[in-house]
Amino acid sequence: MNMTLRISNIYKSYNGRSVLKGCSFSFDRGGIYVLTGHNGSGKSTLLRICALLEPPDRGEINYLSGSNIIKKDTELKRRMTLVLPKVGVFNTTVFKNVAYGLKIRGIKGNKMEERVNKALDFVGLAHKKDQNALTLSSGETQRLGIARAMAIEPEILFLDEPTASVDMENTEIIENIILNMKRKDKSTIVITTHDMSQAERLGDTMLIMSEGRIIQG
Amino acid sequence: MDSIIEGFKKAFILIFNLNTELLGIIFLSLKVSGSALLVSAVIGIPLSAILGLKKFPAKGFVISLMNTFMGLPPVVVGLFVYILLSRSGPLGFMGLLYTPSAMVIAQTILALPIVVSLCHSAIVGVDPIIKQASMTLGATPFQTTITIIKEARYGIMSGVIAAFGRVMAEVGAILIVGGNIAGYTRVVTTTIALETDKGNFELALALGIILLTISLLINVVLHFIQKKGMVK
Incomplete structure (x- = not known):
């Protein structure tokens, strides 16, 4: 594992309501971490803070290379990605959606095409690459979100409730994609889910959250 | 009624004969309005x-101001630009009054x-999730x-085309600042106004038909763009 994540004493409130009340953990073992707990326990907020989408009110979040703290800049943000429960789909083809993360990194031409096609193959959307992404079903859209993340080959991949809005069939497909990613890639995967059985199926390390705290990890 | 029918006949003859005066006027209209649109799009x-x-701060005020200015009376704009560009005005030294540049x-x-x-x-109107998706994939703020x-491209194109329709059909402002000089600042709308005054309906009608055709084309393009933006 190249990069590790350490969070210490993270607090976060929205409009005076405490969502996170001192979360600490080290994501340093690789594999799949599953963050589980009831709705409103703070899982998604913690994930957004870990993905550097928003800062905590208090506490420290550090990405480390060995024992060195990595500067929180665009370069660091490009070494990770977060797939949101509602995937923001761009009004263009499936292919261009997946190519987006590569284009903004300056990766073009054959290399870009190769990585996009590989990611689309992996999630089973290769046959829909020329279709407008807005026409995909909710399960396919979620798979598109994962393909988009996979194409950029992140060192840490955050998946926020990846199967919350999809049917049983797509849930199984997505779970298999995640397990295949673990086997194939070296990236660390952090998933939130409120489904305990899914947490057990996917997780190497399980973290249970309750009322803004990690109570078991 | 006969004079109107006669007017239409002569107008069609002018159009189909590709009358050079007519073509010059249309070309200048498109050039002036096209340039104004380009500048507006680059800034806007x-x-x-x-x-x-x-x-x-004052973001809401600027938005309200822009919404209000959408209905600016062209003659008031013409008057304002005239005062600015007239010899005694603050920009009079540029010598732009009664030129196509003043009309632009x-x-x-x-x-x-x-x-x-x-x-x-x-x-x-763009879903806020797009901003988040872009950020999570590592995009810079720019x-x-x-x-x-x-x-927002389809909505933006609609806005630009709507503005083009407005300036192509406008007469008050360009008449004041352009002076309607034959072969130099005379455009479609100002020619229609002048020729109607003179009772020369053929040229006025020919230009009216062309203006309507341009307007129809703009609306067809607008409809096509809006339709393309809607994904079923």
Whole structure:
């Protein structure tokens, strides 16, 4: 594992309501971490803070290379990605959606095409690459979100409730994609889910959250 | 009634014979309005993105001002530009009054609020999840802004085309600042006004038909763009 994540004493409130009340953990073992707990326990907020989408009110979040703290800049943000429960789909083809993360990194031409096609193959959307992404079903859209993340080959991949809005069939497909990613890639995967059985199926390390705290990890 | 029918007949003859005077007037109209539109788009699209995506004091006031200016009376704009460019005005030294450049300035002032207001609506209409998706994939704030503008492209194009329709049909401002000089600042709308005054309906009708055709084309293009933007 190249990069590790350490969070210490993270607090976060929205409009005076405490969502996170001192979360600490080290994501340093690789594999799949599953963050589980009831709705409103703070899982998604913690994930957004870990993905550097928003800062905590208090506490420290550090990405480390060995024992060195990595500067929180665009370069660091490009070494990770977060797939949101509602995937923001761009009004263009499936292919261009997946190519987006590569284009903004300056990766073009054959290399870009190769990585996009590989990611689309992996999630089973290769046959829909020329279709407008807005026409995909909710399960396919979620798979598109994962393909988009996979194409950029992140060192840490955050998946926020990846199967919350999809049917049983797509849930199984997505779970298999995640397990295949673990086997194939070296990236660390952090998933939130409120489904305990899914947490057990996917997780190497399980973290249970309750009322803004990690109570078991 | 006979004179109107006769007028239409002569108008069609002028159009189908590709009358050089007629072509010159149409070309100048497209050149002036096209230039005004280009300037408005270059200024207006980034401005609408700033208004839609950034937070700053008096933002609401600027948006209200732009919405109000969408209905600016062309003669008032003409008067304002005339005062600015007249020999005794603050920009009189530039010698732009009664030139196509003065007409472009007046039409830009008319088109800019339309471009800004409609493009702003298109940009704020983009789902906020797009911004988050872009950020999670590692985009810089500038790349995220460009992504949002691209997502709003159909609305932006509609805004730009609507502004083009407005300036092409405008007569008051360009008549005041252009002076309606034959072969130099005489455009479609000012010619229609002049020829109607003179009772020379053939040329006025021919230009009217052309103006309506341009307007129809603009609306067809607008409809096509809006349809393309809607994904079933």
